[in-house]
Amino acid sequence: MYDNFPPKPSGPTTADEERWRHSALRRRLLTGLWEQDLEEELLRHLPTDRRDALGPSDMSSCAIEQVTRQLAMLYHSQPKVSNEGDISELVGREGYVTTAGYFQLMQRVQQMTLGIREMFVRVDVAPHAENGISRVPGLCYRSVTPDFVVAAASEDAPDVPLYYQELRVRMNPDSAEPIWVYDILDIRDENNPLFGMFAANPDGSIGKDMSEIYMGHPTMQGEAYPYRAADGTPFLPVVLYHAEKTGHLFNAFDAAQLAYGSLTAAVLFSFYVHCVRDNSWPQKYVAGLSLAGLSQLDNDLLGRRSAISTDPSSILMFQGDPDASGQPMIGSFSYADPEKLLDSISKYEYRVATAAGISSEVLRQSGDPRSGYALSISRDGQREAQRRYAPIFRRADEEMMAKSAMLANRYLSASLPETGYRVQYTPLALSPEEMRAQREDILAKMTAGLISPVDAMLMMHPDMDMMEAKRELERIRAERAQYL
Numbered sequence: 001m002y003d004n005f006p007p008k009p010s011g012p013t014t015a016d017e018e019r020w021r022h023s024a025l026r027r028r029l030l031t032g033l034w035e036q037d038l039e040e041e042l043l044r045h046l047p048t049d050r051r052d053a054l055g056p057s058d059m060s061s062c063a064i065e066q067v068t069r070q071l072a073m074l075y076h077s078q079p080k081v082s083n084e085g086d087i088s089e090l091v092g093r094e095g096y097v098t099t100a101g102y103f104q105l106m107q108r109v110q111q112m113t114l115g116i117r118e119m120f121v122r123v124d125v126a127p128h129a130e131n132g133i134s135r136v137p138g139l140c141y142r143s144v145t146p147d148f149v150v151a152a153a154s155e156d157a158p159d160v161p162l163y164y165q166e167l168r169v170r171m172n173p174d175s176a177e178p179i180w181v182y183d184i185l186d187i188r189d190e191n192n193p194l195f196g197m198f199a200a201n202p203d204g205s206i207g208k209d210m211s212e213i214y215m216g217h218p219t220m221q222g223e224a225y226p227y228r229a230a231d232g233t234p235f236l237p238v239v240l241y242h243a244e245k246t247g248h249l250f251n252a253f254d255a256a257q258l259a260y261g262s263l264t265a266a267v268l269f270s271f272y273v274h275c276v277r278d279n280s281w282p283q284k285y286v287a288g289l290s291l292a293g294l295s296q297l298d299n300d301l302l303g304r305r306s307a308i309s310t311d312p313s314s315i316l317m318f319q320g321d322p323d324a325s326g327q328p329m330i331g332s333f334s335y336a337d338p339e340k341l342l343d344s345i346s347k348y349e350y351r352v353a354t355a356a357g358i359s360s361e362v363l364r365q366s367g368d369p370r371s372g373y374a375l376s377i378s379r380d381g382q383r384e385a386q387r388r389y390a391p392i393f394r395r396a397d398e399e400m401m402a403k404s405a406m407l408a409n410r411y412l413s414a415s416l417p418e419t420g421y422r423v424q425y426t427p428l429a430l431s432p433e434e435m436r437a438q439r440e441d442i443l444a445k446m447t448a449g450l451i452s453p454v455d456a457m458l459m460m461h462p463d464m465d466m467m468e469a470k471r472e473l474e475r476i477r478a479e480r481a482q483y484l
Contacts, residue, residue, distance in 0.1 A: 012204040023147035070377040072111035077426035085417035193225040261352030288328035
């Protein structure tokens with residue numbers, strides 16, 4: 001975005017700085033920006049001379065990215081949003097949520113949430129024009145990682161933010177240089193809410209008010225606060241997504257084993273590549289002889305080396321060592337076994353995943369060369385993950401639908417209900433064999449009088465509740481009567 005990116009300010013408090021640092025590590029691991037982290041981890045494990053001999057690092061495997069990507073399956077198909085009122089203007093084919101690509105964004109947000117433990121999604125009204133280019137009015141959604149956010153909540157609802165302070169880079173119009181700015185939204189006092197933009201000082205503290213520069217008007221406070229429901233209640237245009245309900249705003253350090261273990265596994269994979277490249281054949285040695293034609297390498301480094309390039313057609317020339325006594329010897333000894341080494345590293349990755357709380361029943365390791373010994377989640381494991389994460393993500397998605405409706409009503413002349421939203425996720429499809437087994441099981445239980453049609457519908461669609469199942473059965477009955 002900017003060629004000259006300014007240094008990020010420190011967290012406002014020591015706790016914020018520690019949380020930011022750890023969350024930033026997880027973000028880099030999940031987005032492929034962790035090469036420098038791997039280099040630092042290699043130097044923690046190896047002295048400089050051994051690190052130089054290892055060669056390029058290997059970033060082909062990242063356990064935290066592999067596992068979270070396969071567990072994030074809630075949005076593999078677009079969820080169904082329902083309400084007793086007409087919400088086609090919001091989620092229909094041309095609805096605001098649909099055209100903004102919210103549920104496509106959520107495919108990535110869920111993975112990031114599972115990896116970092118929390119994620120924010122901010123909703124706002126898309127500008128009618130930007131940089132002189134006309135745009136269709138609508139909503140826009142933006143994901144924000146928690147290493148750029150300070151938040152606060154009330155004591156009565158400690159996991160629901162009432163104060164949101166986001167660190168963002170903006171262009172300074174005076175110096176034409178990028179600077180860090182805080183977007184601050186505060187509804188802790190409902191009678192005096194606030195929205196403004198302020199300079200971020202290097203120590204993380206809040207600097208001068210920049211609202212006039214970036215918003216075109218002073219800080220919006222009190223009656224001027226722009227984000228309100230139909231009854232005038234102020235709200236934050238932000239939803240906090242949790243990987244797990246803990247009763248706290250942040251749970252940044254939970255399952256840290258997966259982050260740190262991913263780095264350690266990458267160190268081991270780098271060593272594996274080194275062994276395959278440099279030590280996957282019997283190591284030859286000489287005693288009482290010296291090799292002619294050696295080249296001196298890395299003379300400017302602490303770990304200087306001597307080496308000579310060889311291939312199967314090379315003839316090595318030895319000469320007697322004048323300082324040696326006795327009979328010269330040439331021999332060889334055993335070498336690293338790449339298959340055993342790869343198997344050991346893969347088992348370490350498996351251990352890292354299970355230590356971080358991933359059920360061993362849903363994890364599997366494959367020795368199939370096509371899978372590269374990668375960690376993989378079974379289909380049943382992905383369905384289990386869907387059932388596990390659906391309640392907590394549903395709560396946040398329904399909050400987002402309500403806030404989207406509030407913004408659309410206030411700024412886009414919509415007439416949408418602002419409460420009563422229900423989000424239903426699409427289960428992963430069953431295989432033909434699984435579908436047949438499920439169908440036979442349901443029919444047998446219904447024939448024996450053990451379950452009702454509503455129970456059968458819930459078994460087929462586990463994300464439904466009882467009222468939805470009844471409505472679906474009524475719809476089926478009505479359509480069968482009409483068309484059969």
